[in-house]
Amino acid sequence: LKNARNEKESAVYCADEMDLKIIIVVAGKDFQLIRKVLDNAIKHLPNYRITCIEIIVPDHLINDELLLSLATSDKRISLVAEGEILDVKTICQIFSKIHLGRESWCLQQFLKYYSVLDCETRFALVIDADTILLNSMSWLTKENKYLLIPTLEYTSEYYEVLIKLGAISELPDFSFVPHHMFYVVEEFKKMHLAIGNFSPTQFAQKIKESASPNTQSPFCIDYELYGQYLYANYREKVALGRWANIGISRYWLSTLSKFRVWKLVELILALLFNSISLHSWSKEVTSRSKNFSKG
Numbered sequence: 001l002k003n004a005r006n007e008k009e010s011a012v013y014c015a016d017e018m019d020l021k022i023i024i025v026v027a028g029k030d031f032q033l034i035r036k037v038l039d040n041a042i043k044h045l046p047n048y049r050i051t052c053i054e055i056i057v058p059d060h061l062i063n064d065e066l067l068l069s070l071a072t073s074d075k076r077i078s079l080v081a082e083g084e085i086l087d088v089k090t091i092c093q094i095f096s097k098i099h100l101g102r103e104s105w106c107l108q109q110f111l112k113y114y115s116v117l118d119c120e121t122r123f124a125l126v127i128d129a130d131t132i133l134l135n136s137m138s139w140l141t142k143e144n145k146y147l148l149i150p151t152l153e154y155t156s157e158y159y160e161v162l163i164k165l166g167a168i169s170e171l172p173d174f175s176f177v178p179h180h181m182f183y184v185v186e187e188f189k190k191m192h193l194a195i196g197n198f199s200p201t202q203f204a205q206k207i208k209e210s211a212s213p214n215t216q217s218p219f220c221i222d223y224e225l226y227g228q229y230l231y232a233n234y235r236e237k238v239a240l241g242r243w244a245n246i247g248i249s250r251y252w253l254s255t256l257s258k259f260r261v262w263k264l265v266e267l268i269l270a271l272l273f274n275s276i277s278l279h280s281w282s283k284e285v286t287s288r289s290k291n292f293s294k295g
Contacts, residue, residue: 030129176227250278
């Protein structure tokens with residue numbers, strides 16, 4: 001875990017080249033978390049020059065008062081409606097042919113993907129809208145390698161799609177679903193060209209043809225595609241870090257905040273975990289994602 005955390009210096013790029021864009025795709029249910037998610041992300045990127053913070057929201061919520069207030073507080077924040085990135089209606093119609101009812105989940109992946117592809121910065125960090133970073137990470141190591149975080153959420157359907165896309169040639173040993181991921185944008189764009197240079201609609205059609213129908217989780221192109229592609233094809237460029245995330249109910253954030261002890265809880269959790277995912281499904285504390293390392 002210690003080796004995955006932040007090193008004060010990196011030999012990869014000079015300070016002027018450490019420009020980075022933060023990307024967060026947000027649904028209405030996540031608006032109350034977004035300031036905390038964003039504040040912690042900024043705090044734990046000390047080695048990077050954050051030039052843009054892109055918050056992507058449903059079209060009808062683009063003028064939400066909370067979000068407008070957030071954007072006013074930091075000039076780097078850009079509120080972007082989903083429709084500015086994708087033809088949402090067409091994409092969702094295609095996704096409905098894979099699994100009816102999972103269109104929003106699929107759409108969020110495409111929004112992350114094409115936002116990274118559109119980056120003009122050297123690096124990008126995508127963070128799930130319910131995930132709070134607790135520690136800084138050495139995303140670029142002194143050995144000039146990119147840090148990837150292997151996880152335990154292994155879903156075979158994901159890899160069947162990646163194999164059909166030509167991103168990997170065989171089933172992998174582990175997954176890459178860490179709820180946040182650091183992207184070297186140049187490498188991401190090379191990957192996009194390698195798998196077909198698809199437009200969003202073309203890519204959705206290709207995914208529909210490749211994914212197993214009526215599967216609850218048919219594909220993962222926001223995290224698994226990039227992670228598995230790099231690890232399978234450019235392993236010499238990759239370093240693996242230990243995943244340390246805990247999933248808890250956001251009920252506890254609101255409850256503990258009332259008693260003003262959340263900051264203390266956060267400090268304690270930071271000794272054991274690198275991030276918290278605040279889910280809305282249960283009041284029970286669960287740790288789906290413990291420490292895991294490979295290699």
